[in-house]
Amino acid sequence: MVGNSTSNTLILRTAATFLVPLQMLFSVFLLLRGHDEPGGGFIAGLVATAAVVLYLFAYGVARTRLLMRVDPRDLLSTGLILALISTVPGVFLDQPFMTSLWYELVVPGVGKLKLSTPLLFDIGVYFTVMGSILTMVVALTESEGEK
Amino acid sequence: MLLAVLSGFLLAIAAPWLCPLLKDRVGWFMGLLPAVLTLYFASLVPVVAEQGPQVMAYSWFPSLGIHLNFLVDGLSLLFALLISGIGTFILIYAGGYLKGHRYLARFYVLILSFMAAMLGLVLSENLITLFVFWELTSITSYMLIGFNHEDVKARASALQGLFVTVGGGLALMAGFIMLGSVYGSYSLSEILSSDLALHEHGLFVGILLCLLAGAFTKSAQVPFHFWLPNAMAAPTPVSAYLHSATMVKGGVYLLARLNPAFDESSLWTLLLSLFGGLTMFTGAYLAITHTGIKKLLAYSTVMALGTLVMLLGIGTEMAMVAFVCFLLGHSLYKGALFMIAGILDHETGTKDIAAMGGLRRLLPVTAVFAAIAALSLAGLPPLLGFVAKELLFEAVLEAPVLQWLLLLLSLGAAVCVMVVAGVVAIKPFYGPLRETPKSPHEAPLSMLAGPGVLASLSLLFGVMLFLPQELLIAPAVTAIHGDPVAFKLSLWHGINLPLGLSLLSLVLALGVFFNWHRLQPSLAILREGVGRFGPEAGYFRFMKDLTRVAAWQTRVLQNGTMGNYMITLIMTTVLVTGYTLLSQHGNTLTLDFDGGFFELFVALLLLLSAGFASMTRSRLGAVASMGVLGFSVALMFVLFSAPDLGITQVLVETLTVILLVLVLFRLPSFASLSSPLERGRDLVVAILIGSLITMLMLAAIEMQYFEPISDQLVKDSVPEAQGRNIVNVILVDFRALDTLGEIFVLALAAVGVFSMLKLRAEDPESHGR
Numbered sequence: 001m002v003g004n005s006t007s008n009t010l011i012l013r014t015a016a017t018f019l020v021p022l023q024m025l026f027s028v029f030l031l032l033r034g035h036d037e038p039g040g041g042f043i044a045g046l047v048a049t050a051a052v053v054l055y056l057f058a059y060g061v062a063r064t065r066l067l068m069r070v071d072p073r074d075l076l077s078t079g080l081i082l083a084l085i086s087t088v089p090g091v092f093l094d095q096p097f098m099t100s101l102w103y104e105l106v107v108p109g110v111g112k113l114k115l116s117t118p119l120l121f122d123i124g125v126y127f128t129v130m131g132s133i134l135t136m137v138v139a140l141t142e143s144e145g146e147k
Numbered sequence: 148m149l150l151a152v153l154s155g156f157l158l159a160i161a162a163p164w165l166c167p168l169l170k171d172r173v174g175w176f177m178g179l180l181p182a183v184l185t186l187y188f189a190s191l192v193p194v195v196a197e198q199g200p201q202v203m204a205y206s207w208f209p210s211l212g213i214h215l216n217f218l219v220d221g222l223s224l225l226f227a228l229l230i231s232g233i234g235t236f237i238l239i240y241a242g243g244y245l246k247g248h249r250y251l252a253r254f255y256v257l258i259l260s261f262m263a264a265m266l267g268l269v270l271s272e273n274l275i276t277l278f279v280f281w282e283l284t285s286i287t288s289y290m291l292i293g294f295n296h297e298d299v300k301a302r303a304s305a306l307q308g309l310f311v312t313v314g315g316g317l318a319l320m321a322g323f324i325m326l327g328s329v330y331g332s333y334s335l336s337e338i339l340s341s342d343l344a345l346h347e348h349g350l351f352v353g354i355l356l357c358l359l360a361g362a363f364t365k366s367a368q369v370p371f372h373f374w375l376p377n378a379m380a381a382p383t384p385v386s387a388y389l390h391s392a393t394m395v396k397g398g399v400y401l402l403a404r405l406n407p408a409f410d411e412s413s414l415w416t417l418l419l420s421l422f423g424g425l426t427m428f429t430g431a432y433l434a435i436t437h438t439g440i441k442k443l444l445a446y447s448t449v450m451a452l453g454t455l456v457m458l459l460g461i462g463t464e465m466a467m468v469a470f471v472c473f474l475l476g477h478s479l480y481k482g483a484l485f486m487i488a489g490i491l492d493h494e495t496g497t498k499d500i501a502a503m504g505g506l507r508r509l510l511p512v513t514a515v516f517a518a519i520a521a522l523s524l525a526g527l528p529p530l531l532g533f534v535a536k537e538l539l540f541e542a543v544l545e546a547p548v549l550q551w552l553l554l555l556l557s558l559g560a561a562v563c564v565m566v567v568a569g570v571v572a573i574k575p576f577y578g579p580l581r582e583t584p585k586s587p588h589e590a591p592l593s594m595l596a597g598p599g600v601l602a603s604l605s606l607l608f609g610v611m612l613f614l615p616q617e618l619l620i621a622p623a624v625t626a627i628h629g630d631p632v633a634f635k636l637s638l639w640h641g642i643n644l645p646l647g648l649s650l651l652s653l654v655l656a657l658g659v660f661f662n663w664h665r666l667q668p669s670l671a672i673l674r675e676g677v678g679r680f681g682p683e684a685g686y687f688r689f690m691k692d693l694t695r696v697a698a699w700q701t702r703v704l705q706n707g708t709m710g711n712y713m714i715t716l717i718m719t720t721v722l723v724t725g726y727t728l729l730s731q732h733g734n735t736l737t738l739d740f741d742g743g744f745f746e747l748f749v750a751l752l753l754l755l756s757a758g759f760a761s762m763t764r765s766r767l768g769a770v771a772s773m774g775v776l777g778f779s780v781a782l783m784f785v786l787f788s789a790p791d792l793g794i795t796q797v798l799v800e801t802l803t804v805i806l807l808v809l810v811l812f813r814l815p816s817f818a819s820l821s822s823p824l825e826r827g828r829d830l831v832v833a834i835l836i837g838s839l840i841t842m843l844m845l846a847a848i849e850m851q852y853f854e855p856i857s858d859q860l861v862k863d864s865v866p867e868a869q870g871r872n873i874v875n876v877i878l879v880d881f882r883a884l885d886t887l888g889e890i891f892v893l894a895l896a897a898v899g900v901f902s903m904l905k906l907r908a909e910d911p912e913s914h915g916r
Contacts, residue, residue, distance in 0.1 A: 035870035038790040040878060046798035053805055073901070076894050083887055091149065091215065096206035100880050102869055114869065118879040121886075125879070128890040132897030133802060139904045140809040 016058035023051030031126050035114075041122035045129030052130075053137055061141050072138055076131030083124025086117040148203040148217045151187055152270060154180060155263025159256045166252035174242015174593055177255055181234035181262065188227045191219055192618050200626070202272055202336055211275075212333055218272035221622025225471070226269035226400055228619070233392045233482045234262045236597030240486055241384040243593035244493060254294060258388065261287035265393050269400055274323040274333040277401075281319065281365075284394050285312040291385040292378045304377040307686065311364050311374045319361025319401075325354045339407050339629070346412035355414060358405065359422075366398030366452045369426040370682035376433075376445040383489030386441060387597075391448045391481040396474070399455045403470065407629035410462050417548055419460025424549070426453025428556040431563035435659070436670040438501045440488045440571065444481065447524070447567045450560055451477045454539065457553065461546045464624075464632045469538035471623045472636070475615060476531040476605065480523040483601035484571060487517045490594055491575055496584030500570060501664070505580030509587050512595055514576040519602040521572030523609070525565040525656075526649065529638055530609040533649075536561065540645035558652055565656030570663060612636040710825075714832055721835045724843070732846050745786055752779045761833075766811050774804045791874040 027048035034040030056064040065071075090099030105113040158180050169176050195201060200220035207215040217223075241258065245251050264287060267280035286309070293305030327333045329348055330341055345351055362368075367375035378390050389395070402419070409415045430449030437443045451473070458470040490513050491506070492498050507514045519530070526536030543553050589595075608615045616636050625631045640646065659666065705712075756775040763769050777800030784793035821829070860873055860881065870876040878886050 034872060034875045035879070036872050038794060038872060038874075040791065040872065040875040042878065043791065043794050043798060046795065046802060050798060050801060053802070073898075076897060080890065080894055083890060087883070087887070091205055091207070094205070096209050097215075098883055100868065100883075116869070118868070118870070118876075118883070121879045121883060122875070125886065125890055128894055132893045133806075135897040136806065136900045137809065139901045140806070143904045 013058045016054050020051045020055045023047055023054070027051065027126075031122065032119075034122060035116075035118065041125030042129055045126040046133075048126070048130050049133045049137075052134055056137065056141065061138060064138070068134075072131050072134035074131070075127050076135060079124045079127030079129070079131055081124070082127060083121050086120035086124060089117060148219070148270070149205050149215065151184055152217070152263060152267045154184070155259045155261075155266065159259035159263070162255040162259060163252045166255060171242070171246060173251070173255070174239045177242070177259070178235045178239040180259075181231040181238060184231035184266075185228060185235060188224055188231060191224060192228075192622075195220060195224055195622055196618065200336070204272075207276070212327075213275045214273050214334075215276055216272035216334070217270040218335055219270065220626040221619075221624070222400070222403060222626035223269050225475070225619055225623045226396070227266055229475075229478045230262060230265050230269065230393050233388060233478060233597075233601070236482070236486070236600060237384050237388040239593050240387075240489070240597045241382075243591045244384055244489055245382060250294070254291075254382070257287055257290050257294070258385065261291065261389060261394070265397070268397055272335050274327055274335065274338075277335075278316070278320055278323055281361075281397065281401075282313065282316050284389075284397060285309060285316060285365075288312070288378070288389050288394055291389060292381045294382055294385065295380070298380065301380040304374075304380040308374045308378050310690070311371055311686070315361045315364025315371070318357045322354050322357030322361060325350050325357065329354070335404065339405075341408075344411070345408050346414075351412070352414070355409065355412070355418075358401070359418060362398035362401050363422065363456075364398070365401075366395050366456065367426075367449050368398075368422050368453060368456060369429050370685075372426060372429065372449045373681070373683035373686065375449055376442050379439075379441040379445050383441070383485060383492060386445070387482050387485030387489065390445065391485050392478045395448065395452055396455070396478070399452060399459070399474070402456065402459050403627045406459055406462070406627050410629075413548075416460050416462055419456050420546060420549055420553060421460075423453045423455070423457025423460055424553045424556040426450070427457055427560045428563075429453070431560035431567075433674060434567045435563050435570070435663070436667070436674045438667065439498045440491060440500050440575075441485075441498055443500070443567055443570065444484055444488055447564055448481060450564060451481065454557075454560070458539065458542055459627075461542050461553075463542060463545055463547075464628065464634070465538065465545060466542035467624045467628045467632060468620070468634050468636075469535065469542045470627065471620045472531065472538055473535040475608070475619065476523060476535040479601045479605045479608075480520040480530075480532060483516060483520040483598040483605070484524065486594065486598045486601075487513055487520065488571075490590040490598070491587075493594070494585060494587035494590060500574050502583060503575035503581060504578040505576070506587060507576040508580070510576070510589050512589060513598070516595070516598040516602045517572045517576065519606055520598065521568040523602075523605040524571075525568035526561065527653075528609070529606070531605045531615075532609075534609060534612065534636055534638060536649065537640060537645045540648045544644060558648060561649070561652040562655045562659065565652060566659045566663065569656070569660040609638065612638065710829070714828075717832055717836045721832075721839050725835075725839050728839070728842060728846060732850070737845075737849070746783070749779050749782050749786065753783075767808075770804060770807045770811065773807070774800055777803065789874075791872070 027044040029044075030039035030047060031041055031044035032039075034044065052064060052068065055067060059067075087098045089101055091097050093099075093101070100116060100118050102114060102116040105115055107113050158177070162177070165176065166173050191201070200218060203217045203219065205215040205217075207213050238255075238258065241254065245254055248254065261284060264280050264283035268277060268284055271277035271280055289305050289309040292308050293302050295301045323333070326338065329345065329350055330338045330343065332338065345354075348354075364371045375390060375395060379386050381390070427450050430446045430451075430453055434443050434446035434450065437446065454473060455470060455477075458466045458473065488498075490510070491503065494510065495503055495506070497503065523530035523532030526532045539557060543550070543557050546553050613636075620636070621632075621634075624634070704715075753776060756772045756779065760769045760772040760776065763772065777796060781793045781796035781800065784790075784796055860877060863881075864870055864873045864876045868876045868880040870880070
């Protein structure tokens with residue numbers, strides 16, 4: 001059954017070992033390019049979640065928790081806090097609450113890096129999406145094990 | 148100024164990390180912030196005295212007329228100084244009182260948040276912002292009363308305080324909205340400087356009653372006074388801070404703030420004088436029927452709050468001066484007395500005054516501070532309390548309504564309060580030493596600093612009246628009255644009627660004080676008798692009935708069958724939306740289809756998978772075909788070149804299938820649970836909602852009431868939001884508030900699922916992580 005580490009195939013496990021890092025990388029890529037090209041925090045969060053869920057199917061809950069290091073609920077709260085923080089800075093610059101701010105950083109050899117409060121907000125969305133779905137999936141899988 | 152208000156919240160965030168780091172010195176460190184704030188507010192005093200009220204503006208939701216503006220005038224500065232000044236000593240005191248407590252960090256988080264919220268409340272210039280801070284103080288107060296959350300009584304008291312104050316808060320919000328619509332602005336300075344005659348407006352009575360409901364519940368006026376003494380279940384620093392010096396004065400602050408707009412109304416004068424006077428006497432009388440030191444002080448706080456409201460109601464210039472003096476005097480001595488009560492409780496292990504005695508030799512310093520503070524409470528010269536009480540009598544003598552009633556109530560209250568002062572300052576400290584649960588010794592410096600400074604200030608201000616008069620009292624009186632008032636404070640007014648009344652009350656009080664122990668039982672019996680039919684009994688009955696109604700409507704509406712919920716929701720939508728659609732739009736809908744081969748193919752796939760999902764007998768098959776359905780929709784998005792939507796749809800669909808698979812294993816195996824009749828009903832419902840959505844889509848395509856905003860969004864995307872992906876720009880910039888709401892909903896859903904699966908009452912182990 002799902003999450004039960006005895007009944008999993010070798011193929012799934014081997015595939016997961018290679019796919020999970022790639023998926024995580026892809027999710028970060030989607031997150032960062034989201035403002036200009038298709039992507040963004042929501043989509044990236046879903047991709048990252050899918051990666052973790054794949055790992056969960058292959059190796060079970062205990063090893064997934066080990067891999068994540070943090071409780072999914074902490075991801076959830078981190079995301080909400082980041083999104084909230086991103087709304088504040090405008091107020092201190094005599095602008096309305098939630099006004100977006102940009103700061104362009106020139107990184108030698110890479111090009112221009114656009115840092116902004118919407119990016120921070122998007123990262124918050126990323127973590128919230130990831131945290132909330134994983135909270136549900138992990139809770140469901142664990143309670144299945146209890147039965 | 149923004150930083151000054153919000154710094155409490157910032158320090159509150161850091162508190163959990165600071166507490167283990169600083170160990171026993173944490174109280175002194177936390178005290179630094181309000182100390183700095185006190186200096187900052189003090190530096191504004193000369194500015195306001197010279198240049199008049201200052202408004203400091205920050206935008207918040209400018210499109211809704213809601214600003215994070217701060218109004219600094221005599222009244223708000225006086226309150227801000229009290230909040231930060233007393234707060235300094237409370238934070239230091241708490242470091243000693245709760246030394247080594249398991250939840251000390253939590254305590255600092257809450258009390259710092261409260262301090263910030265309270266500062267926001269008194270400094271807000273915008274009604275809506277004020278309301279937000281107002282509710283924040285109610286919520287932090289709730290958590291602080293219930294701080295000892297393992298105690299059933301503390302939890303019940305906390306909930307009672309919350310219900311009463313938040314219930315009033317709702318009324319207050321309605322009042323604010325009406326007030327805002329009458330004046331066309333939520334700005335306090337605009338409302339107060341407007342020429343509009345509010346009391347002639349049609350909404351006046353409604354506004355007045357709503358505002359009074361909010362202010363009376365917060366400031367524990369009769370008949371809502373019962374929550375305040377119960378709130379004494381909180382740790383003593385909380386009682387000293389929230390429930391005597393600051394939060395409960397929030398309602399009084401609001402009334403004083405709005406006084407210039409209301410004081411021409413005779414209804415305002417009558418209601419405030421009457422309820423204030425009754426509260427004053429009730430509080431003072433109930434105080435002497437108790438022997439628990441905190442209850443005693445709590446009821447005398449109720450008395451003080453009543454006095455303040457009554458003085459606002461009387462509304463003469465003398466009453467305004469008395470109001471400010473009394474406010475200042477009360478905050479100083481009551482803060483000190485509560486902290487002394489905490490010392491007694493901490494050192495002896497009992498709260499019952501009757502069980503204490505002879506502590507003077509063991510706690511000499513505490514005894515001195517208690518004596519000074521109690522003299523001010525009793526209103527004896529040369530303390531600030533004396534000046535305030537003389538002014539109170541003078542103000543009552545010139546009251547425009549109910550003069551004799553108010554005078555009698557004031558006299559009665561003065562007698563009772565003197566008895567309270569005697570009981571607090573003399574009973575525990577003199578007479579033979581009594582055996583107490585703990586062997587007492589003098590409190591540490593951190594716990595003596597607060598009472599010491601506050602009691603000394605009562606004395607200093609009393610002797611050197613010119614100090615507070617020019618800097619604190621005069622600007623505050625101006626702010627409440629609306630115009631400058633000329634007055635001169637002095638300790639000696641000559642031999643006049645107020646002095647006579649003071650002497651009379653002193654004589655009566657001495658009589659009661661020496662017979663206090665003998666009178667105690669009969670006083671308590673009277674209290675019990677009233678208590679059976681009093682407002683608190685009403686509260687319990689109301690809550691019981693409310694719970695019964697809630698249980699009934701839950702049984703009816705939420706019977707636990709998913710299918711019933713769906714049918715209720717869908718049929719409501721079909722009926723209401725369908726009726727609107729047919730009556731507004733008519734039933735002429737045209738379908739013109741010009742899709743190509745791919746679209747037709749996908750549409751066919753959609754239909755097939757939907758059909759299969761509803762016919763199949765295998766649960767896994769149903770899930771899989773729902774997946775096909777979702778992917779087909781994604782394909783549709785791709786065909787109409789919406790890659791973001793397509794990607795999202797694919798991902799959501801994948802995860803939905805995973806979640807469904809996880810859930811389905813928990814369900815009993817598929818059996819024929821529904822009868823043919825029920826299935827027929829479900830079919831009808833499904834067809835109805837399907838046709839409704841189809842008609843809605845067609846109608847939406849056909850009609851264009853407004854210019855589509857998409858062109859505007861496309862145009863603004865790069866210049867205003869620096870992004871070429873419009874979907875993302877809308878999500879994180881143009882409509883970021885919506886997204887913020889949505890991710891909170893998402894988080895709540897996850898927490899809901901988690902708690903349903905993991906938290907069970909019978910299994911305390913699985914609580915937390």
